Amino acid sequence: MAVVFDRPHALVDIPMHYCPGCTHGIAHRLVAEALDELGIEGRTVGISSVGCSYNNYFYFNCDMIQAPHGRAPAVATGVKRSLPDSIVFTYQGDGDLAAIGTAEIVHAAARGENITVIFINNTIYGMTSGQMAPTTLLNQVTTTTPYGRDPKLHGNPIRVCEMLSTLKGPAYIERVSLHDIKHIKKAKEAVRKAFKVQMAGKGFSLVEILSTCPTNWGMNPLEALDRVKNEMIEYYPLGVFAGEDLEV
């Protein structure tokens, strides 16, 4: 019988710890599929960050390094500069990448560091139980914005793709979403392209993935997917922000 659907080799066969309805797991699968399909698992080094995905070194079958909060792009730089033929990716949440790690991501992008960044935007600090993230939408209630995010008090949400695309370093930047099958397929293409950009030595690539956190949003999984579709995409438009015409 022909196998039409299987676990990617790059994904370890153990249960994940993510909450029901969390899209971290889907994002992992997309990364693993890309490693399989491009045949690069053996020369890939992944960098886990600090957030709900802190221990995804258990899930990815490639060599993995756990980095301090926000520092994954600097750790990735150290690896890539040491092993130019390796494929290096970071997997970072929005608190990790856009708050504590802002300097590291901006400068890795500005240097055009030849790495791939998988950026999970769920508009919240998932792991530490639902505090405001730099990406939290206006009026969004979190445990540290109990009356909703007020721009006068808490500032405005950061659009990472738009901000980084003002730099010359990035070769490819795209924002995708995981709220339905069609968009998951597009997300898969983007992740694949990001790795191919790195394989071709073109420079910095980043895929921002709009993701759910049903637990800290106080929603069931379906409501959470609807929130991505109906609220998040409005502020975080999908599309390519750098490298639209890049052929790889």
Place this chain on the structure above:
Amino acid sequence: MGERLLMKGNEVIAEAAIRAGCRHYFGYPITPQTEIAHYMAKKMPKVGGVFLQAESEVAAINMVYGAASAGKRVMTSSSSPGISLKQEGISYASGSQLPAVVVNIMRGGPGLGGIQPSQSDYFQATKGGGHGDYHMIVLAPSSVQELYELTVDAFNLADQYRMVAMILGDGVLGQMMEVVNFRDEEPIVETDKSWCACGHGMKREHNTITSIHLDPAVLEQWNINLQNKYKTICEKEQRYEIYKCDDAEIIIVAYGSVARIAKNVVQVAREEGIKVGLLRPITLWPFPVKAFEQVMDRAKAFLTVEMSSGQMLEDVMLAVNGRKPVYFTGRMGGMIPRVDDVMAKIKEIMAG
């Protein structure tokens, strides 16, 4: 015989690192150690190595973390305020058991302090400046020749014990020029690096570099393993110099550039008929407690001299453990103790 060159301390550190096989350097400018970066920027491209000016010391130490994870000999250097920023990365590297060399050419603090020499980061270096139960091997050279030799040793020790080794110098050492006798070949210790994250090539299980263990029992065992390693180091790696202590009644304890001043004091005191010797710790961690046993019987008193408010003093007191009186004199803020200052203190002690 190898090359004999007149060189500046900071440049010698950089040259020694390259000779020791270090091909990756990440740093951020700060006085009084910037010549290390200048030297690396010039030399690394010529030897197929990597020099990268990072956006901050935080980024630099994390680049070190990445290169060390990939199995490479790697170094960063800074001075006091920058070393404070590196503490997070040093703690992580210690937790993840990564070999790396960190150079601190100390300047006066706290805060932005000044740019003149100081030894006020002794506590930070030897007692764990970052969080958690960890240690670095801390080497304290006191001449440019020793900057060379101890930098090479630092890479070997870091690899052997899979931990961070620090060169703790000060602005005097970094800036001064002396003749260095280079060896033709360095005594590079090759170690097993099969643990590194460099791509498994589909030939082995995947490797993981991590410092997180959420199960307290596992984390405790991890800590016990670290402590056992530290115990071995305390037994095997203490280094020190004992200078004119055979007949000495007062023993000065000083390290780094202050030990050079102390040698002058020993001379001057002896000319005046006072029997003074010097005990010079070369490893600050592990602290050379063994050296104290060698001089304890004869000594009447110990005098610690530092460019700080008296930080190493605490380790001296622990080593002496009440058996003999321990005195202190020092300067702070970038001021350097003079021979006269130390002589005055010695006479005060003699007067009882």
